[in-house]
Amino acid sequence: xxxxxxxxxxxxxxxxxxxxxxxxxxxxxxxxxxxxxxxxxxxxxxxxxxxxxxxxxxxxxxxxxxxxxxxxxxxxxxxxxxxxxxxxxxxxxxxxxxxxxxxxxxxxxxxxxxxxxxxxxxxxxxxxxxxxxxxxxxxxxxxxxxxxxxxxxxxxxxxxxxxxxxxxxxxxxxxxxxxxxxxxxxxxxxxxxxxxxxxxxxxxxxxxxxxxxxxxxxxxx
Amino acid sequence: xxxxxxxxxxxxxxxxxxxxxxxxxxxxxxxxxxxxxxxxxxxxxxxxxxxxxxxxxxxxxxxxxxxxxxxxxxxxxxxxxxxxxxxxxxxxxxxxxxxxxxxxxxxxxxxxxxxxxxxxxxxxxxxxxxxxxxxxxxxxxxxxxxxxxxxxxxxxxxxxxxxxxxxxxxxxxxxxxxxxxxxxxxxxxxxxxxxxxxxxxxxxxxxxxxxxxxxxxxxxxxxxxxxxx
Numbered sequence: 001x002x003x004x005x006x007x008x009x010x011x012x013x014x015x016x017x018x019x020x021x022x023x024x025x026x027x028x029x030x031x032x033x034x035x036x037x038x039x040x041x042x043x044x045x046x047x048x049x050x051x052x053x054x055x056x057x058x059x060x061x062x063x064x065x066x067x068x069x070x071x072x073x074x075x076x077x078x079x080x081x082x083x084x085x086x087x088x089x090x091x092x093x094x095x096x097x098x099x100x101x102x103x104x105x106x107x108x109x110x111x112x113x114x115x116x117x118x119x120x121x122x123x124x125x126x127x128x129x130x131x132x133x134x135x136x137x138x139x140x141x142x143x144x145x146x147x148x149x150x151x152x153x154x155x156x157x158x159x160x161x162x163x164x165x166x167x168x169x170x171x172x173x174x175x176x177x178x179x180x181x182x183x184x185x186x187x188x189x190x191x192x193x194x195x196x197x198x199x200x201x202x203x204x205x206x207x208x209x210x211x212x213x214x215x216x217x218x219x220x221x
Numbered sequence: 222x223x224x225x226x227x228x229x230x231x232x233x234x235x236x237x238x239x240x241x242x243x244x245x246x247x248x249x250x251x252x253x254x255x256x257x258x259x260x261x262x263x264x265x266x267x268x269x270x271x272x273x274x275x276x277x278x279x280x281x282x283x284x285x286x287x288x289x290x291x292x293x294x295x296x297x298x299x300x301x302x303x304x305x306x307x308x309x310x311x312x313x314x315x316x317x318x319x320x321x322x323x324x325x326x327x328x329x330x331x332x333x334x335x336x337x338x339x340x341x342x343x344x345x346x347x348x349x350x351x352x353x354x355x356x357x358x359x360x361x362x363x364x365x366x367x368x369x370x371x372x373x374x375x376x377x378x379x380x381x382x383x384x385x386x387x388x389x390x391x392x393x394x395x396x397x398x399x400x401x402x403x404x405x406x407x408x409x410x411x412x413x414x415x416x417x418x419x420x421x422x423x424x425x426x427x428x429x430x431x432x433x434x435x436x437x438x439x440x441x442x443x444x445x446x447x448x449x450x
Contacts (some may be wrong), residue, residue: 206369207369
C-alpha cells in the first residue's frame with residue numbers, strides 16, 4: 001500500500017514538473033470533441049442526444065494516448081526495469097500506476113465534461129452528482145485495463161498500434177455501459193441508469209482484480 | 222485417434238450435409254435460406270469453444286510454462302477466429318432476405334463482432350509482437366482478459382435494441398425447431414464442425430512444434446559453424 005502511494009506520488013510529481021502529458025491530453029480532448037461534433041453536424045434540437053457518445057469516444061481516445069505516454073516515459077533509461085529491481089510487489093506497482101492514471105484522466109474529465117455540456121447545449125449542473133459517479137466508474141474501468149495493456153504494449157514490437165488494437169475491443173462493454181448510463185442520467189437521473197452502472201461497476205471490479213493479479217506476468221523478465 | 226480424425230470428420234460432414242439438405246423439412250416462414258442456420262449456429266458454438274480453450278490453455282501456460290499449452294492457445298485462437306468469421310459471413314447471407322439488411326446493431330451481432338475483434342487482435346499480437354520469448358506470456362494475459370470480457374459483453378449488449386431470433390433459448394423468432402430432424406441436423410452439423418476444428422487445432426499445434434524444433438536445430442547449426450570457424 002505504501003509502495004503504491006510512493007509510485008503514485010512519483011508519477012504525479014513527474015507529471016507536475018513537465019505538465020507535458022496533461023496539457024497535450026487537454027488539447028487533444030477538446031480537439032476530439034470538436035471533430036466528433038462537427039462530423040455529425042447536429043441541429044440545436046438533436047445536439048444533446050449526441051452528448052453521451054461524443055463524450056465517451058473523446059474520453060477513450062484521449063485516455064489511450066495519456067496511458068501510452070506514461071509507459072513510454074518509463075521505458076526511457078529503463079526506468080521500469082529499475083522499478084522492478086526495487087523490493088516492491090508488482091501488484092503495488094500496478095496499483096500505483098492505476099491510481100496515477102485515474103488522477104490524470106479525472107483532471108482531463110473536469111475539462112472535457114463541462115465543454116461537452118457547453119458545445120451540445122446541456123444543463124449539467126442539476127445532473128452533476130449522478131454524472132460524477134458515471135465518470136468515475138468509467139474512468140476506473142478504463143484505467144484498470146489500460147494500465148495492464150499499456151505496460152504490455154510498450155514491451156512488444158509495433159507498440160504504437162498495439163495498444164489501441166488490443167484495448168479498444170475489450171473496452172466495448174465499458175463504452176456501452178458508460179454511454180447508456182450517461183444517457184439515462186441526462187434525461188432522468190440515477191433511477192434509469194442502473195443497467196449501465198451495473199455493467200460499469202462489474203467491469204471495474206473484474207479488471208482491477210485481474211490487472212492486479214496478471215501485472216506480474218507482464219512486467220517480469 | 223489422430224489418424225482417424227480426418228476420415229471421421231469427412232464422414233460426419235457428409236452426414237450433416239445429407240441431413241440438412243435432403244432430410245430436414247423447409248422452414249415454414251423463412252423458406253430455403255433458413256438451412257444456413259445449421260452451419261451458422263454450429264460455427265458459433267465452435268468459435269465459443271475455441272475462445273474458452275484459449276483462456277484455459279493460457280491459464281495453464283501462465284501456471285506451468287508448458288510450451289504445448291502456449292501452442293494450443295495460439296491454435297485455438299486461430300480456429301476460433303476462423304469459425305467466428307464463418308458466423309459473421311453466414312449471418313448476413315440469412316439476414317439480407319429475412320431482415321432486409323445485411324447488418325444491424327442487434328445485441329448478438331454486436332457481441333459476435335466484438336469477440337471477433339478481441340481474438341483478431343490476439344492474432345495480431347502473436348504475429349507482429351516480435352520474436353520475444355515473453356510474447357507467449359503477453360498473449361496468455363490477453364487470452365485470459367478476453368474471456369473475462371465475454372460475460373460483460375453479454376450483459377452490456379442487452380442494453381442495446383435487439384431483433385435476433387432466439388429459437389433455442391427463448392423459443393422466439395421463426396416457427397422454432399418443430400421437426401425433430403431439425404434438431405438432429407443442428408447436432409450433427411455441430412459435431413462435424415467440432416471434429417473439423419479439432420483436426421485444425423491438432424495440425425496447427427504440431428506445425429508450431431515443428432517450427433520450434435527447426436528453430437532450435439538452426440541455432441545449434443549456427444553454433445557448430447561458429448566452432449568450426
